[in-house]
Amino acid sequence: MNTPSPALLIIDMFTLFDFPEAGQVKPKALEAARHIATLAQRFRALGHPVIYANDNFANWQMDFKELVRLCLATEGESSAIAKILEPERGDYFVLKPKHSAFLATPLAVLLAKLGVRELVVAGMTAESCITATCFDGNAREYDTIVVQEAVAGIGSRKTTALRLLEESKAATVLKLASYLRRLGT
Numbered sequence: 001m002n003t004p005s006p007a008l009l010i011i012d013m014f015t016l017f018d019f020p021e022a023g024q025v026k027p028k029a030l031e032a033a034r035h036i037a038t039l040a041q042r043f044r045a046l047g048h049p050v051i052y053a054n055d056n057f058a059n060w061q062m063d064f065k066e067l068v069r070l071c072l073a074t075e076g077e078s079s080a081i082a083k084i085l086e087p088e089r090g091d092y093f094v095l096k097p098k099h100s101a102f103l104a105t106p107l108a109v110l111l112a113k114l115g116v117r118e119l120v121v122a123g124m125t126a127e128s129c130i131t132a133t134c135f136d137g138n139a140r141e142y143d144t145i146v147v148q149e150a151v152a153g154i155g156s157r158k159t160t161a162l163r164l165l166e167e168s169k170a171a172t173v174l175k176l177a178s179y180l181r182r183l184g185t
Helices: 022-045 064-072 077-085 107-114 126-139 155-167 176-183
Strands: 005-011 050-055 092-096 116-124 143-152 172-174
Touching: 005 022, 005 107, 005 126, 022 050, 022 077, 022 116, 022 143, 022 176, 050 064, 050 107, 064 077, 064 092, 092 107, 107 116, 116 126, 126 143, 126 155, 143 155, 143 176, 155 172, 172 176
Parallel strands: 005 050, 005 116, 050 092, 116 143, 143 172
Antiparallel strands: none
């Protein structure tokens, strides 16, 4: 029997940083983007799916490619992160209207079609969209993993959110090196 493929789910990394606490998140998001890029490169090399789930800035007439182009054209961290994480041919995407990547999106159908049972969640922010997605993934019986360095959050809120995910068994939180060893070559 074939082992189900893991999928990397990258949440909300394409952003204009136009929300109230953006200044606190920007440097952490840029740092997380570099680690996410490492994960994405490994997933692609192994033939595992890379999926972007992103807020659409409440602009229901913008698609994902337009969102990426807008971030690339915006100065500062928005552009830097978009350059680091620019999707490649063969990657998947879903636009999400709220915090969880599962809520009102085709994500569950996509994961089923791809044969995914292990969901590796990365992106921002730990205390909001990452946590909501992990709880929803766990409720759908995915083996959910969060790579600590590949998640941005605000100060102690990130630590608290990751501890909540671990203690509630909604996700397993691993260091990047540990997950890469587990993933293999």
